Amino acid sequence: MTSAWQPPKNYRTRPVALLGAGVLGRRIGMFYCVKLDTLFVQEVNNRAAAIWASAGYSVHVRDPSADQRAACETYVKENVASYAANTGAEPGKVTTFEDMAPALENAWLLIEAVPEKIQLKIDTFELVEKLAPADCILVTNSSSYKSSEMLDKVSDSTKARILNMHYYMPPAVMVVELMTDGFTEPAIFPFLVERLKEAATLPYVARKESTGFIFNRLWAAIKRETLTILAEGVSTPSEIDSMWGEMFIKGKMAPCKGMDSVGLDTVAFIEKHYIAERGLSGTKTVDYLQTNYLDQGKLGNKSAAGGLYPAPGSSETDGDSHSLVVLDIGLSAKEPSLHAGEVLQISTDGQVQKVLVTGQALPDGLAVDSASKRMFWTNMGVPGKDDGSVMSANLDGSDIRTVVSPGTVNTPKQLTLDTKSQKVYFCDREGKRVLRCNYDGSEFEVLVATENADSPDILKWCVGIAVAPSFGKFYWTQKGPSKAGQGRIFCANIQTPAGQSASSRDDIRVVLNGLPEPIDLEVDEEAHTLYWTDRGELPLGATEILSRNFNEAIGLKLDPVNNVIYTTDLGGSLYRCDRDGKHKVKLLSDENRALTGIALV
Structure with a gap:
């Protein structure tokens, strides 16, 4: 990659394109209480139209279904004002299309939200490369697949402008995660972060490509251990949820701050018991802590050297000191x-x-x-x-x-x-x-x-x-x-x-x-x-x-x-x-x- 990348020209006056197929492609994030998975995904994808419109951007939504295009227009009409209350912008216009070509015309950003079938996504990016402007940033909303798995039929130059951009739910959660495809031009990330902030979202950038994003990996670990607790008869669903509410919601316990509070040496000691009992590898847990923190005297809040976080008041702030x-x-x-x-x-x-x-x-x-x-x-x-x-x-x-x-x-x-x-x-x-x-x-x-x-x-x-x-x-x-x-x-x-x-x-x-x-x-x-x-x-x-x-x-x-x-x-x-x-x-x-x-x- 070179540092010569430039933002899409006149992006403020160009549309954001949302690309769905069949049951997908409408909004990204709003959660309605519906019974069918397909309807749920429709609502999840609709939110993108409202979010980007709330920042003043024109939005093009492509979907072959007339009913779904109408549902998108209704959702945006009913909800865009509430999103715009957080951006302070005059909402942009949302237009729906049956065909792909007019939806992609002059777009500076394309969000792919087709069904989670890898070959379909590969074929979609092949088609998008031909139809979208050459400076259009191409993102996939997939959380199941890394964007690097979708590059089989695109050129090297196009690989540099493809990445994952995943929205979450419920609607109160405005988190968006960005992740490289391994070739993505680095300058795209700060540019997109600023645009996402314009839309009152909270962008986070994964430091490297990973199966699953930051939150998905956290959630995967929580799911696995929760199911293990249930399978072993240690607790019940209602007790687990009740304890979670007390500790992590009311108590606002955060993973890294929580470990610093307990002490990283104590965390390592406890983890060794799990390793021994379950036959786990300690390479990315105890060994990681020992090498990067404990051997350097970084034990957490009780240590002047700090822990996962620098000690309060420390000058160790990613290389920046302050007074x-x-x-x-x-x-x-x-x-x-x-x-x-x-x-x-x-x-x-x-x-x-x-x-x-x-x-x-x-x-x-x-x-x-x-x-x-x-x-x-x-x-x-x-x-x-x-x-x-x-x-x-x-x-x-x-x-x-x-x-x-x-x-x-x-x-x-x-x-x-x-x-x-x-x-x-x-x-x-x-x-x-x-x-x-x-x-x-x-x-x-x-x-x-x-x-x-x-x-x-x-x-x-x-x-x-x-x-x-x-x-x-x-x-x-x-x-x-x-x-x-x-x-x-x-x-x-x-x-x-x-x-x-x-x-x-x-x-x-x-x-x-x-x-x-x-x-x-x-x-x-x-x-x-x-x-x-x-x-x-x-x-x-x-x-x-x-x-x-x-x-x-x-x-x-x-x-x-x-x-x-x-x-x-x-x-x-x-x-x-x-x-x-x-x-x-x-x-x-x-x-x-x-x-x-x-x-x-």
Whole structure:
């Protein structure tokens, strides 16, 4: 393979083609309760049309059955809006075809979903090679066969653009797995990952070709052991399912984290008993652990060297080390003033390494763009006066620049970045607005103005901000009165609807309400999850409290590589905990500091 591969030209204006035959080819993922396997597969395949259309793509669906083409059109009509709610895009048009040639015309992506018969798939790819454009990416939705088994009748150049792309179910699961055919051009994978994120799916790429994908292999092992338990009379189906719900659903036990928690040495010891009793091979279990982990002192959570995951706070993050930058608002300084705020560099174990910037006017929100090696922060100034500002500097504190000058905004709070478009998003609390500008302060615009809302001023105060470009959305908090249970989280489209203004746009939605006092906000686009800090008491309703007992919690930052969360509070403390809120550790406590914004470097 070479690195000269280029994405399909003008792919945004070209269709995605879904190819079925007989009972297949309609959607990928939605699960209906039906009795016949053929009907079930029809529903499984229909979802692709709705998913890709929800991202704004035109979709061509080919099926020889008129009834099935009609069923596809009905499904998309009834469901595409719900998918598009997660993408923020105007849904594209879905067109059905009886014949293959017009369905493939000008397609940039073809999804093959013909019946799971290998010779049929081989013949299908031979035909597709002749009919589809030469730059069209060709994928099979098969989970039974590797795509390398379907290449007998295609050219070497076509092999480079074929791969597996498998969708899962039930409908709440938006996971998609990608896998090479052994010849697939490597650059196709990051390209498809970004396109799949546009459609609000969660793409995972298998590192090498495998019989079965990542999840299928996990599920195969679970099935085998479950059947063995039943065959030996050890338990019953209802007991197994009940225990699974308690341990893995309620308890959120994950395989690799679970082994790190138990200890890899203990895992190996237990596995040796199974090997001896059942006559199994230890090559890919105990021997693998011994060579790659135990011999290196990597025993899991109890080891400073970590285990399957790096130790929390470790710099062993796939070759990338990091530290933290944290804002001290200055109100608890030994000589407090409105200009005692500082930007601090702090190690991930809580040691203040350096004061990067001093003399800031109540700094509050902070974000880092690693590519440009610059950090951005807000200065609140005096609440009620239009003296707030947005600043930026190099990561070492040099080259300080004013992005938004005093006199433009009132009390800028949390700040976040869309690094791809190089936009700064931030909230103006007393200004009752959500704002955006370029990194240099140009193209300053008001995205949301709550001034005209029919509610008391304090309910209009905008505080936390997060942006999810892959969804086409941004989110913000309106905290309400202190600890009053009137806080809300909203979202709107990144693109303001045509002909509408910041105060009149009709795409604003309430995500959550009745919150005590929500402050900073983070979004995990891959997990479709919002995180936020709250200065109030316990909320009611369907929200999950990950960690409690902070002293006026403010800053929040996800570290997805190490699966931890960092938080700050006005009591001068910095904390770290797991993504599920467990193993909370106070890294820093200083009564002469009041910490606000936090970012990873």
